[in-house]
Amino acid sequence: MNEGMSSAMSMIRNMMLAAVLMTSVALPAWAASETDYKTALAAAESAEKEAAQLRNKWTTTEAQLKAARKAAGAGDFDAATASAKEAEALAKASIFQATSEKQRWKDMEIR
Amino acid sequence: MRLQTILRTSLPLAFAALSAAALACVAASAIAAPDKVDPMADGKAFRKYFTDKFPKVKLEEFVNGPYSMNEGLRKQWEEKEQFPPYEFALEAGKEMFSTPFKNGKTYADCFPNGGIGIRQNYPYFDEKEGKVVTLELALNRCREANGEAPYSYVKDEMASLTAYMAFTSRGKPMDIKIPNDPRALEAYENGKRYFYTRRGQLNFSCATCHVQSPGEHIRAEVLAPALGILNAMPIYRSEWASMGTISRRFTSCNSQTRAVPLEPQSDEYRDVEYFLSYVANGLPIAGPGARP
Numbered sequence: 001m002n003e004g005m006s007s008a009m010s011m012i013r014n015m016m017l018a019a020v021l022m023t024s025v026a027l028p029a030w031a032a033s034e035t036d037y038k039t040a041l042a043a044a045e046s047a048e049k050e051a052a053q054l055r056n057k058w059t060t061t062e063a064q065l066k067a068a069r070k071a072a073g074a075g076d077f078d079a080a081t082a083s084a085k086e087a088e089a090l091a092k093a094s095i096f097q098a099t100s101e102k103q104r105w106k107d108m109e110i111r
Numbered sequence: 112m113r114l115q116t117i118l119r120t121s122l123p124l125a126f127a128a129l130s131a132a133a134l135a136c137v138a139a140s141a142i143a144a145p146d147k148v149d150p151m152a153d154g155k156a157f158r159k160y161f162t163d164k165f166p167k168v169k170l171e172e173f174v175n176g177p178y179s180m181n182e183g184l185r186k187q188w189e190e191k192e193q194f195p196p197y198e199f200a201l202e203a204g205k206e207m208f209s210t211p212f213k214n215g216k217t218y219a220d221c222f223p224n225g226g227i228g229i230r231q232n233y234p235y236f237d238e239k240e241g242k243v244v245t246l247e248l249a250l251n252r253c254r255e256a257n258g259e260a261p262y263s264y265v266k267d268e269m270a271s272l273t274a275y276m277a278f279t280s281r282g283k284p285m286d287i288k289i290p291n292d293p294r295a296l297e298a299y300e301n302g303k304r305y306f307y308t309r310r311g312q313l314n315f316s317c318a319t320c321h322v323q324s325p326g327e328h329i330r331a332e333v334l335a336p337a338l339g340i341l342n343a344m345p346i347y348r349s350e351w352a353s354m355g356t357i358s359r360r361f362t363s364c365n366s367q368t369r370a371v372p373l374e375p376q377s378d379e380y381r382d383v384e385y386f387l388s389y390v391a392n393g394l395p396i397a398g399p400g401a402r403p
Contacts, residue, residue: 055379057371058312090312097309105307108318110153110160 032081037072040084044068047091056098061090148296150289150389153303157390161338165326174342174397176335180326184333188401196347197274197399200354204275207268212257218272221253230273230280230396234385235288236295243298243381246273247356264375265362270345270354270399277345277398285342285396287389298378302386305379306337311368317383320364332403339391341384343400350403357384 032040044065051057064087072080161173165180172179178188208226211217219225223232233246244252250272251261262268289295309316318337320329325336332350345356355363361380362372373379 055373056310059366059369059371060312062371093312097314101308101310105304105309105316108307108309108316108322109303110156110322 032077034072034077037068037077037080037084040081040088041065041068041072044084044088044091047088047095051091051094051098054095054098056094058090058094061087061094064090148300150296150299154390154392157338160322161325161336165336170393171395173336174339174391174394176340176343176400176402177326177333180336181333184403191401195399196349196401197345197354200271200274200345200347201278201399203268204271204273204278207272208275212254212259214257216257218250218253221249221256226276227279228283230277230398231283231286232288234381234388236290236292236298236385238290238292238295241294242378243302243385245357245376245381245384246276247358248376248381264356265359266351266353266355270356270359273345273356274354274399277396280396281398282395284393285339285388285391287385287392289389298382299386299389301379302382302384305383306386311365311370313368315368317364335402337387337390339394339397341387342391342394343397343402345398346400346402348402354399 044061048057048061048065051061064083068080068083068087071077071083158170162168162170165173168179175185175188178185208218219227223229230246233249234243236242237244247264247269250269251264254261262272289299306317309319320334321337321340325334327334341357344360345354346360347354351359358375358380361383362375365372
């Protein structure tokens with residue numbers, strides 16, 4: 001093995017090591033924590049409470065909230081956070097629907 | 112000369128201004144008019160919409176829902192009516208209706224005319240309470256007033272009781288009154304708004320299916336027209352494999368659009384029943400019914 005080749009191999013080894021280190025360091029930062037879940041759930045519950053006040057909850061929002069709580073109970077905070085965020089998005093869509101329909105229902109009225 | 116000039120120039124201007132003002136008034140009233148609550152005009156427009164859309168269907172036939180607009184289904188229904196699937200509920204309802212409560216009184220004591228032949232008058236607006244009272248609600252109030260536990264609003268006993276009461280009223284024209292009370296008009300308008308409001312993740316209103324698409328298929332079902340849709344209630348639905356009340360119909364419609372149903376006999380459901388029944392005034396009671 002010549003010196004150039006040895007140097008190249010060493011560089012590749014170092015890069016691989018760096019990649020492994022970066023992965024092992026970065027992964028915990030990407031994974032959702034219990035705190036992330038609690039934050040996402042609180043936001044979803046707050047939006048769903050507003051939808052309830054507008055008498056316009058969606059079954060799909062409720063299903064995502066249930067899935068979030070179940071995943072959190074099993075310690076899977078990635079799935080729990082994802083479900084809570086989905087629930088928040090659905091609840092916000094139901095709020096938008098209820099708000100816009102306050103006037104738009106008239107478009108469908110038989111006159 | 113100067114006066115003539117002034118008149119020549121100002122008169123057309125004044126005329127134009129007056130015309131513009133008159134046009135503005137007409138336009139304003141045209142825009143404002145639909146917002147005025149006018150149940151009689153609504154009922155007329157409602158019937159016209161459906162009779163124009165289905166010119167071959169007789170007005171009184173709309174109460175038969177999908178059977179009024181699909182020949183194949185109608186033939187199946189006519190055969191089914193020889194041994195109707197609601198017959199057991201009807202028999203049970205008749206027996207329950209005449210069985211005294213523990214205090215010796217019966218349902219007949221709670222209703223005008225002993226509860227016979229009165230379905231067409233429900234729901235009504237109770238001016239004392241300031242709210243709409245449905246037949247299902249009146250039945251449970253009767254039970255509670257006589258020391259009995261209320262029934263589930265969606266099926267079983269409630270469906271049997273309303274089946275019997277509807278049967279004794281068959282053929283009588285729906286006769287819903289809106290008293291001269293702003294709260295009654297408000298309840299009617301709230302019901303109308305609920306009927307046309309889109310909800311659920313599927314973004315459907317009641318009207319999406321029952322105004323825009325009656326006679327069309329949604330999966331294997333043929334959608335019923337909104338006109339007279341409650342006249343055949345309660346119904347035996349093959350899909351449910353059981354009887355269902357008006358409350359069950361409303362809650363299951365909501366679920367199908369992926370909306371969380373409201374509690375049975377909530378103000379919204381009572382009001383939408385008031386609206387739908389009012390616009391069906393004159394159409395015969397046909398309950399209990401059977402649907403696919």
